[in-house]
Amino acid sequence: MTEYNFAYLDEQTKRMIRRAILKGLAIPGYQVPFASREMPMPYGWGTGGVQVSAAVLTPQDRFKVIDQGADDTTNAVSIRAFFQRTAGVATTTSTGDATVIQTRHRIPEDTLSEGQILVYQVPIPEPLRFLEPRESETRKMHSLQEYGLMHVKLYEDISRHGHIATSYAYPVKVEGRYVMDPSPIPKFDNPKLGDMAAIQLFGAGREQRIYALPPYTQVVSLDFEDHPFEASKADHPCGMCAATDSYLDELIVDDAGGRMFVCSDTDYCEARQAAGHKGKDAA
Amino acid sequence: MINLNNVSKTFTLHNQGSAVIEVINDVSFAVEPGECVALTGASGAGKSTLMRMIYGNYLTQAGEIRIGDLDIVQAKPRDIIKLRRDVLGYVSQFLRVVPRVPTLDVVAEPLRALGVAADDAQGRAKALLTQLNIPQRLWSLSPTTFSGGEQQRVNIARGFAHSYPAMLLDEPTASLDAANREVVLNLIEEAKARGAAIIGIFHDEAARDRVCDREIDVGRFTPGMAA
Amino acid sequence: MTPLLSVQGITKRYGMHFGCADVSFDLYPGEVMGIVGESGSGKSTLLNCMAGHLPPDAGRVVFDTRTDGPRDTITMSEPERRMLGRTDWAFVHQHARDGLRMGVSAGGNVGERLMAVGERHYGNIRDKATDWLGRVEIDASRVDDRPTTFSGGMQQRLQIARNLVTGPRLVFMDEPTGGLDVSVQARLLDLLRGLVRDMGLSAIIVTHDLAVVRLLADRLMVMKSGRVVEAGLTDQVLDDPQHAYSQLLVSSVLQV
Numbered sequence: 001m002t003e004y005n006f007a008y009l010d011e012q013t014k015r016m017i018r019r020a021i022l023k024g025l026a027i028p029g030y031q032v033p034f035a036s037r038e039m040p041m042p043y044g045w046g047t048g049g050v051q052v053s054a055a056v057l058t059p060q061d062r063f064k065v066i067d068q069g070a071d072d073t074t075n076a077v078s079i080r081a082f083f084q085r086t087a088g089v090a091t092t093t094s095t096g097d098a099t100v101i102q103t104r105h106r107i108p109e110d111t112l113s114e115g116q117i118l119v120y121q122v123p124i125p126e127p128l129r130f131l132e133p134r135e136s137e138t139r140k141m142h143s144l145q146e147y148g149l150m151h152v153k154l155y156e157d158i159s160r161h162g163h164i165a166t167s168y169a170y171p172v173k174v175e176g177r178y179v180m181d182p183s184p185i186p187k188f189d190n191p192k193l194g195d196m197a198a199i200q201l202f203g204a205g206r207e208q209r210i211y212a213l214p215p216y217t218q219v220v221s222l223d224f225e226d227h228p229f230e231a232s233k234a235d236h237p238c239g240m241c242a243a244t245d246s247y248l249d250e251l252i253v254d255d256a257g258g259r260m261f262v263c264s265d266t267d268y269c270e271a272r273q274a275a276g277h278k279g280k281d282a283a
Numbered sequence: 284m285i286n287l288n289n290v291s292k293t294f295t296l297h298n299q300g301s302a303v304i305e306v307i308n309d310v311s312f313a314v315e316p317g318e319c320v321a322l323t324g325a326s327g328a329g330k331s332t333l334m335r336m337i338y339g340n341y342l343t344q345a346g347e348i349r350i351g352d353l354d355i356v357q358a359k360p361r362d363i364i365k366l367r368r369d370v371l372g373y374v375s376q377f378l379r380v381v382p383r384v385p386t387l388d389v390v391a392e393p394l395r396a397l398g399v400a401a402d403d404a405q406g407r408a409k410a411l412l413t414q415l416n417i418p419q420r421l422w423s424l425s426p427t428t429f430s431g432g433e434q435q436r437v438n439i440a441r442g443f444a445h446s447y448p449a450m451l452l453d454e455p456t457a458s459l460d461a462a463n464r465e466v467v468l469n470l471i472e473e474a475k476a477r478g479a480a481i482i483g484i485f486h487d488e489a490a491r492d493r494v495c496d497r498e499i500d501v502g503r504f505t506p507g508m509a510a
Numbered sequence: 511m512t513p514l515l516s517v518q519g520i521t522k523r524y525g526m527h528f529g530c531a532d533v534s535f536d537l538y539p540g541e542v543m544g545i546v547g548e549s550g551s552g553k554s555t556l557l558n559c560m561a562g563h564l565p566p567d568a569g570r571v572v573f574d575t576r577t578d579g580p581r582d583t584i585t586m587s588e589p590e591r592r593m594l595g596r597t598d599w600a601f602v603h604q605h606a607r608d609g610l611r612m613g614v615s616a617g618g619n620v621g622e623r624l625m626a627v628g629e630r631h632y633g634n635i636r637d638k639a640t641d642w643l644g645r646v647e648i649d650a651s652r653v654d655d656r657p658t659t660f661s662g663g664m665q666q667r668l669q670i671a672r673n674l675v676t677g678p679r680l681v682f683m684d685e686p687t688g689g690l691d692v693s694v695q696a697r698l699l700d701l702l703r704g705l706v707r708d709m710g711l712s713a714i715i716v717t718h719d720l721a722v723v724r725l726l727a728d729r730l731m732v733m734k735s736g737r738v739v740e741a742g743l744t745d746q747v748l749d750d751p752q753h754a755y756s757q758l759l760v761s762s763v764l765q766v
Binding site for chain 2: 538541725728729743750758
């Protein structure tokens with residue numbers, strides 16, 4: 001066999017995954033079990049996201065992959081090449097041009113629009129897992145809306161650190177019903193989850209779960225009345241494009257401890273530079 | 284107030300060859316409000332046993348024991364609990380000590396169980412302890428280390444904290460010196476004056492003659508005991 | 511007056527053997543019922559059936575709920591029963607580890623039930639937790655410590671605080687002083703006595719220790735081989751036992 005089926009997965013598998021996706025969209029934030037397939041990359045390398053992307057891609061789509069915001073890291077490059085080979089779809093690094101975006105650990109800075117799909121790679125889909133290791137218990141807690149334990153976690157943070165120390169994978173409540181783990185995106189990105197115009201799909205390959213947020217869904221980050229949620233903000237602009245509203249990566253530039261803060265979203269940063277914005281570290 | 288009709292009791296000791304011991308047979312008498320009746324009789328005649336039966340501590344095999352409207356023999360446990368809280372007081376011969384509870388709280392407890400505020404309950408407890416010559420420095424200590432006489436006085440204070448309409452007193456003046464004996468007899472007279480019906484066991488004849496209006500010889504009802 | 515809990519004909523079989531057979535009693539608000547028996551008497555089976563941990567083969571456990579009046583908890587839906595378990599009911603396990611989250615701080619353990627019923631103010635939760643630690647005689651400075659750093663007696667007291675913080679009306683206790691040193695037991699029993707009285711709690715306490723029931727229980731049931739052989743006022747059953755087995759039990763206790 002030298003030919004792959006479109007996007008690698010067979011049609012029956014895609015139907016199974018699409019059914020799971022539809023169920024997830026119908027029940028925002030609810031983790032739908034699915035029969036995760038063996039993929040040509042190991043668990044922990046985005047198999048969930050790849051299966052979801054494979055199920056939703058059509059030949060007309062334009063596909064973008066980012067890893068920690070960047071299009072050019074090894075994983076992003078590999079996954080993009082995978083779909084080029086098995087689906088033959090057009091690929092792009094531009095957020096605005098893409099119709100399907102697969103992401104690991106970031107939401108793009110550019111506001112997404114209706115008709116776009118954002119696919120997240122998820123390691124551990126269960127937000128309660130670290131406090132309650134039993135799957136049988138966490139399933140009951142979700143079905144009975146018993147989320148006291150989630151707040152215990154936040155309570156522990158405050159008692160130990162004086163503030164809620166969770167800085168990524170910050171738990172959210174969806175449509176006032178399910179508590180969801182938004183995948184390890186920085187809490188900076190949490191406000192983007194709610195009321196987004198695009199469809200958001202979450203795939204966990206090893207844990208075999210899919211969940212989803214249809215467009216314009218209410219998503220609230222958990223907090224306490226006297227310790228409200230705050231999306232952290234860097235206190236300097238991007239060194240390359242001078243953006244003040246994007247999530248920054250810290251780069252070590254030399255052996256003397258020199259550092260530079262640069263937008264993690266490479267497409268966003270390049271577009272701004274091309275438009276003439278220059279940060280203090282720009283060449 | 285207290286009425287006994289044809290009351291009988293038998294102990295059956297299953298683990299000692301099923302020995303059956305008849306202790307009391309066909310007792311009947313009544314005690315009116317304001318009366319104090321003494322139970323007399325030789326040791327082993329069943330005085331304490333009868334008192335415990337009236338309190339519901341021992342089961343009664345036959346007959347009727349009425350305190351007010353309630354027949355103890357037929358009553359449900361929760362009714363007896365309520366009776367013991369509101370109506371029927373019992374001063375036993377020995378103080379059953381709960382370790383670590385301060386004397387003041389031991390005495391105040393019957394009032395707290397009735398819903399009396401902590402301050403008021405403690406106030407009454409302090410007054411009684413003072414009357415019974417228990418020094419203030421002992422009030423915060425548990426009675427576990429007290430002498431027999433001191434324990435007995437704490438027991439009495441606890442028994443008189445609430446104004447029960449009916450009271451059972453088992454040897455209230457035992458182990459007491461003349462001064463404290465006097466205090467206890469005064470307490471009994473006050474109780475009588477407010478209309479309490481009292482049954483008492485007194486080995487001390489003088490005390491018995493002072494506060495009791497009548498005597499009932501329990502030996503008459505004890506099978507096998509000479510009258 | 512409606513009983514707070516009405517247990518009717520609870521039966522649990524293990525094959526041919528009876529775990530407990532046809533047990534019935536009524537419990538009223540503010541009453542403490544002790545259930546004593548030796549190993550294998552069926553007392554723990556009975557407790558677990560009543561508390562909803564074990565499904566009985568027959569019988570009803572009717573609880574007078576706040577909103578709907580008397581309801582049979584055996585036939586209640588699981589969400590309702592779990593809600594009951596977080597609000598009006600409490601269960602104190604013999605081993606504190608079974609009733610605590612060992613990886614969560616003392617404050618978090620006590621606050622969990624509050625957070626589970628919707629409390630969302632960190633400061634208030636912490637204050638209530640600290641207050642309750644004080645009531646069970648745990649120093650307030652331990653509020654952020656994990657129970658793994660506590661002694662056995664402290665863990666048990668923490669378990670009690672965790673259970674009582676939402677003001678339940680009925681507490682089930684399974685050998686609450688089991689495994690603790692004698693002096694620690696005494697302190698715990700005093701605490702329980704005080705809390706039961708101050709909070710007007712009803713309680714069902716299973717134990718093999720007669721001293722515990724003497725101190726805490728108003729009423730007593732003696733169980734042997736799955737059946738209740740005698741029941742009545744605690745002091746009456748202990749001072750004037752009627753049944754052969756009760757007499758044996760009472761006479762076997764060593765006088766110190």
